[in-house]
Amino acid sequence: MSKLTLGSYPHLLGFEQLERLLERTAKSGNEGYPPFNIEQTSDHSYRITLAVAGFSEANLAITVxxxxxxxxxxxxxxxxxxxxxxxxxxxxxxxxxxxxAEGVEVGEAVIENGLLHVDLTRAVPEAVVKTISIRKG
Known part of the structure; x- marks a missing residue:
């Protein structure tokens, strides 16, 4: 059985970076600790909540x-x-x-009652319609 790649779909052009991103995610080694939730807080924002009982702000680091x-x-x-x-x-x-994803920004991080909340927002791109002129060769 051969491995399917995004490159094997001729209508998906320029998604090689997405494929590498998926492979990197699969190899990230996230285990089951600490448990977390991901919730959608609006059409364009999310919140990741991790159970970090016993950790103080000084014990935690958040980077992008x-x-x-x-x-x-x-x-x-x-x-x-x-x-x-x-x-x-x-x-x-x-x-x-x-x-x-492209356009997702990390906002505020708050720790309360043993839970670390990290807020994310996704910028909504403008819909762009571009007409390409055709010239004779």
Whole structure:
């Protein structure tokens, strides 16, 4: 069985970058931690919410790298000098990556009650109709 690519569809011109983007997303290694929601808050805006209980603002970093929203969390292991009888809450780090479409901008990020909210907006492109003249060769 051969792998289908966007290049194998003759009516899809110039989508090679989208194909590379899909491959990169598949390889991003996002695991199940931390859990997150993505909601549409209006016709042109979204909100990503991550469950980051135990993380403070200082433990979190949000960057946009090559059209990818990258959210990282690092906690310090403060177990030195403590004797745990049970340790179910581990100091854990994470990295979550979300691929952004052309025109999607990252807005505000707010942390409240153990949830990190990141707002995104999508610019609506103007509809452009262009007439191409035909000349005799």
């Amino acid at each position: 790298e090559d059209r990818q929203l990258v959210i990282r969390g690092r906690q310090q292991d403060d177990s030195e000098g403590r004797i745990y009888l049970h340790r179910g809450i581990a100091a854990r780090q994470f990295q979550r990556t979300f691929v952004l």
